[in-house]
Amino acid sequence: MATPILEVEKLTKYFGGLAAVKDVSFAVPEQHIYGFIGPNGAGKTTLFNMIAGALEPSAGHIRSRGKDVTGHRPFSLVKSGIARTHQIVCPFRAMTVLENVQVAAHFGRKNITRTAAARDHARQVLAWVGLDHQADTLAANISLGDQKRLELARALATDPELLLCDEICGGLNPKETRAMLDLLERIRQNGTTIMYVEHDVKAIMAVCDHVMVLNYGQKLAEGKPEEIQNDPAVIEAYLGKAGSQKKGSRPVA
Amino acid sequence: MTTAVFAPSRLEARARLVLPGLLLVVLALLPTAGLTPNLIRLLFITFVWVTASLGWNLLGGFTGQVSFGFAVFYGLGAYTAALMIDRGVNPYLSFLGAALIPALASFFIGLPTFRLRGPYFAIATIGVSEATRVIMNNLAITGGASGFRIVEHRPFRQVDHYYTALAMAALAVAVSFLIQHSKFGMGLRAIKQDEEAAADLGVNPYAYKLAIHAVAAALTGMAGGVFARYAAFIYPQGVFSFQTSVYILLMPVIGGIGTVWGAVLGGVVFGMVEEQLVANFPQIHLLLYGSLLILIILAEPDGLAGLLGKLFRRLRTPR
Numbered sequence: 001m002a003t004p005i006l007e008v009e010k011l012t013k014y015f016g017g018l019a020a021v022k023d024v025s026f027a028v029p030e031q032h033i034y035g036f037i038g039p040n041g042a043g044k045t046t047l048f049n050m051i052a053g054a055l056e057p058s059a060g061h062i063r064s065r066g067k068d069v070t071g072h073r074p075f076s077l078v079k080s081g082i083a084r085t086h087q088i089v090c091p092f093r094a095m096t097v098l099e100n101v102q103v104a105a106h107f108g109r110k111n112i113t114r115t116a117a118a119r120d121h122a123r124q125v126l127a128w129v130g131l132d133h134q135a136d137t138l139a140a141n142i143s144l145g146d147q148k149r150l151e152l153a154r155a156l157a158t159d160p161e162l163l164l165c166d167e168i169c170g171g172l173n174p175k176e177t178r179a180m181l182d183l184l185e186r187i188r189q190n191g192t193t194i195m196y197v198e199h200d201v202k203a204i205m206a207v208c209d210h211v212m213v214l215n216y217g218q219k220l221a222e223g224k225p226e227e228i229q230n231d232p233a234v235i236e237a238y239l240g241k242a243g244s245q246k247k248g249s250r251p252v253a
Numbered sequence: 254m255t256t257a258v259f260a261p262s263r264l265e266a267r268a269r270l271v272l273p274g275l276l277l278v279v280l281a282l283l284p285t286a287g288l289t290p291n292l293i294r295l296l297f298i299t300f301v302w303v304t305a306s307l308g309w310n311l312l313g314g315f316t317g318q319v320s321f322g323f324a325v326f327y328g329l330g331a332y333t334a335a336l337m338i339d340r341g342v343n344p345y346l347s348f349l350g351a352a353l354i355p356a357l358a359s360f361f362i363g364l365p366t367f368r369l370r371g372p373y374f375a376i377a378t379i380g381v382s383e384a385t386r387v388i389m390n391n392l393a394i395t396g397g398a399s400g401f402r403i404v405e406h407r408p409f410r411q412v413d414h415y416y417t418a419l420a421m422a423a424l425a426v427a428v429s430f431l432i433q434h435s436k437f438g439m440g441l442r443a444i445k446q447d448e449e450a451a452a453d454l455g456v457n458p459y460a461y462k463l464a465i466h467a468v469a470a471a472l473t474g475m476a477g478g479v480f481a482r483y484a485a486f487i488y489p490q491g492v493f494s495f496q497t498s499v500y501i502l503l504m505p506v507i508g509g510i511g512t513v514w515g516a517v518l519g520g521v522v523f524g525m526v527e528e529q530l531v532a533n534f535p536q537i538h539l540l541l542y543g544s545l546l547i548l549i550i551l552a553e554p555d556g557l558a559g560l561l562g563k564l565f566r567r568l569r570t571p572r
Contacts, residue, residue, distance in 0.1 A: 052453070078455035086453075092446040103443045106436045107455030113436050158455055 003066055005030045005162050005193045006051070006082075011060035013046050013217075020046040021217045023060070028162070033184060033194045035208030035225075037201055039237060043217035044197045045087065048166050051195070052084040053077045064162070081109055081161035085154075085168055087197075089147040093140035097131060097150055098122055100139050101157045108158025125157045129183060145176045152183065162193045169203050181207050201238075205229065213237065273426065280419055284412045293415050299524030300418035301480045306504035306520035307425040307513070308472035311465050313502065314511035315438065317445030318462060322362065322378030323473050323501040325385045326355035328493035330474025331481035332395055335403045344405065344482050348417070351478025352471035359470035363463045370448075379495070386493040400488030403481060414483045421479055422520075425472050429513040432468070441465055445511075473501065496539075500527075503542060507549055509558030518557050 004027035013021045021043040028034045036044045049055040051062055053074040062070045064080050072080070092100050101122035105112050112118040126132045131149050134142050139150060148168055155163055165184065169177045177200070184207055188194055198204050204211060205225040212222040215237045221228055228234055284293060305327060312318050330351035337347035366377040390398040432438045440461050443451035448458045481487050491497070504523045509515020530538040553560045 054449070073457075074449075074452040075455050075457045078453070084453055086450075090447050090450040092443055092450065094446055095442065099439070099442075103439050103451070103456070104454040106439055109455075115434060115436065115439075118436070118439075154454055 002030060004028055005065060006195070007061075007063040007066075008051070009061040009063070011047065011050060011062065012058045013043075013050060013055060014058045019217050021050070021214075024214070024217075024219050025060075026212060026219070026222065028193060028195060029210075030193055031188060031191065032209045033188050033196055033207050035204040035211040036195070036197045036214060037199075037204050037211060038214035038220070042214040044214055045166060046217075047214070048084065048164050048195070048197055052082065052164055075107070078108055078158050078160075079111075081159070082164070083108070083155040083158045083160035083162075084164035085148075085151040085166060087167040087170060089144070089151045091139035091147055091150055091154075093138065095139055096136050097139055097142065097146075097153075098126065098135040100150055101125055101153050104154040104157035108160075110159045122157055125153050129153045129156065144171055148172065148176075148180065149183075152180075152187075156187065156192075160192060162195065163187065164195045164197075166197050167199060168196075169198055169200060177203060277419075277423055281416070284415055290411055293411055295525065295528070297411075297415050297418045297483060298480075298528070299521055300415075300422040301476045302500075302504060302524040302527075303422045303517050303520030304418075304425045304476040304479075305473045305501045306508070306516045306523070307422075307429050308469045308476065309501045310505040310510065310513070310516035311429065311432065311441075311469040311472070312462075314505050314516060315433065315445065316441045316462060316465050318367075318466075319375045319502070320378040321375055321495075321498050321502060322382035322385075323469075324493050324495065324497035325358065325362065325382050326470040326473040327477035327480075327497055327501065328385070328389065328487075328489065329355045329358055330477030331487045331492045332389070332401065332477075333474070334478030335401050335481045335487055336395070338403050338405055338482060339401075341406075345417075347482070348421075348475050348478045351481075352475040355470040355474030355477075356467040359466045360463060363466045367459055367462045367466070379498075382493070382495060382498050386489055386495075389489040389493050395489075398489060400486055400491075403485045403487075405482070405485070414479070418479050418483075421475055422517075426513060426517065428468065428472065429516070432465075433513060437461075437464075499542075503546060505556075506546065507556055509556030510554075512555075512558055515556050515558035518561075522557065 006028040008027070009025050010023045011021060011025070012019065012023055024047060036047065038044055046055065050057045053072050056071050060070070061068060064082060067080070069077060069080060092103070098119065102118045105118040105121040110121065112121060123132065123135065126135055129149050129152055131146060131153055134146055139147070142150065152168060169180050172180060181203060184194060184196065196204065196208060208225055210222065211225050211228045213220040213228060213234050220237055221231045221234050283296070305323065309320070309323050312320055333354040334344070334347040334351040337350050338344050362381050366374055366381065369377055389395060395401050440451065440456045443454065443456050444458045444461055452458055477492060481492070500523065504519035505516040506519065507522060508517065508519020530541055534541060549556060
């Protein structure tokens with residue numbers, strides 16, 4: 001197998017004495033959609049924040065195409081081809097949708113200096129995600145579904161090799177979710193690798209090639225979606241031990 | 254439809270140059286129209302204020318970093334020009350120094366203070382500003398608190414000062430527009446709205462803030478230098494005072510924060526009104542500013558420029 005696009009080795013994050021993520025290792029192969037699931041507080045977002053440079057890891061290493069990028073700041077990670085979307089959308093509200101994406105075109109891996117060229121690139125990306133009809137609307141005035149798309153369009157306009165999507169379907173209705181998952185599939189077919197965190201297990205199982213389950217900050221299981229679904233440890237983490245008194249409660253570690 | 258947007262916008266950009274160009278020509282011809290020296294002086298002061306206002310607007314308006322410390326740059330510019338002219342350096346060269354030294358100082362101020370956000374940054378700039386004033390009050394080579402008299406061994410010609418200040422203000426307008434319509438300007442706008450989101454898209458907020466701080470300091474310092482040469486006497490309680498910082502911040506807020514013409518308008522209104530207020534209401538002129546500030550923030554956060562824009566649109570659209 002070729003060198004993975006991202007290698008994570010024993011990544012650990014402590015908040016005070018509490019390990020939010022502990023000794024998590026994995027490798028993301030190129031052009032995969034690599035999913036992460038786990039109960040609330042399992043450490044999915046913390047893991048993402050470390051990879052995207054928003055949080056400094058307490059220990060461990062992150063390598064992008066063999067290059068160590070542990071502790072790099074977000075803006076330099078973007079230049080190395082790692083972009084992210086946020087669970088809670090954060091558009092530049094006083095800018096138009098087009099201008100939002102234009103910023104990404106300017107400062108992403110393409111590093112476009114000319115304004116007109118950046119706008120052109122932004123328009124293409126907007127058309128690609130199906131948001132071109134909103135190009136001149138203020139970002140504050142579009143629906144949540146469109147804001148999620150804008151979040152994705154901005155990340156894409158930085159021309160990433162690896163895209164980190166944090167709950168991109170959160171708050172969307174089933175129809176919008178379906179459309180968003182189709183979009184993720186198209187992004188992958190376009191050559192971008194995706195790491196995908198989602199609460200909705202069905203959504204993850206539908207698009208991912210490979211899934212990792214986190215529980216209490218540690219890797220519980222990983223494998224193909226169908227393997228994960230039948231893994232007894234996973235079922236236990238989500239539903240509790242068969243025969244335990246409170247169904248649905250989490251096992252005591 | 255999307256491709257058609259480009260052609261008219263370029264035409265529009267040309268048209269946008271016509272009005273400022275015309276304004277510049279009129280202002281350049283004004284001294285030949287037999288203005289009184291007092292009026293020329295008033296216009297000179299106005300150009301100086303406009304430049305400082307535009308300088309502050311780059312950091313405060315474009316980038317959203319509210320600084321109460323621009324008197325540091327204004328004062329350093331004034332003193333740099335004063336010391337250079339005093340040592341026989343060509344005054345126009347000294348204005349370059351008046352831009353460079355404050356720009357350099359802006360890094361020393363920005364490196365620690367830009368680690369702070371929002372109100373904490375604003376408060377820190379007050380501290381830096383006051384500390385600088387105290388140091389300048391006690392510095393021997395500048396004459397300390399008793400001030401510094403600039404002796405220039407050449408005849409005083411008022412129109413020279415007028416044209417210098419006009420050229421400087423025009424430069425500040427040009428720099429502002431160039432930045433606004435550039436990649437750099439887009440990065441600043443992004444930082445103003447959401448620093449984290451900007452960083453996630455590849456903008457380095459810290460570096461960008463330091464860079465625009467330096468440009469803003471250079472323009473403000475140059476304004477201080479040009480003023481110093483005209484005034485021929487400067488002292489720390491004047492150019493380095495907290496009041497100077499407040500004045501520089503007040504202008505873009507009055508005129509319309511974040512827009513180039515708003516900052517210009519604020520400078521013009523301030524330049525024209527300030528002296529009258531000080532002369533006619535020496536006890537309460539600051540009270541009047543304060544009231545004006547509150548009124549504007551409450552009623553029209555986009556300043557006078559925003560108000561004029563609204564009026565204009567209302568007149569254009571027939572009911």
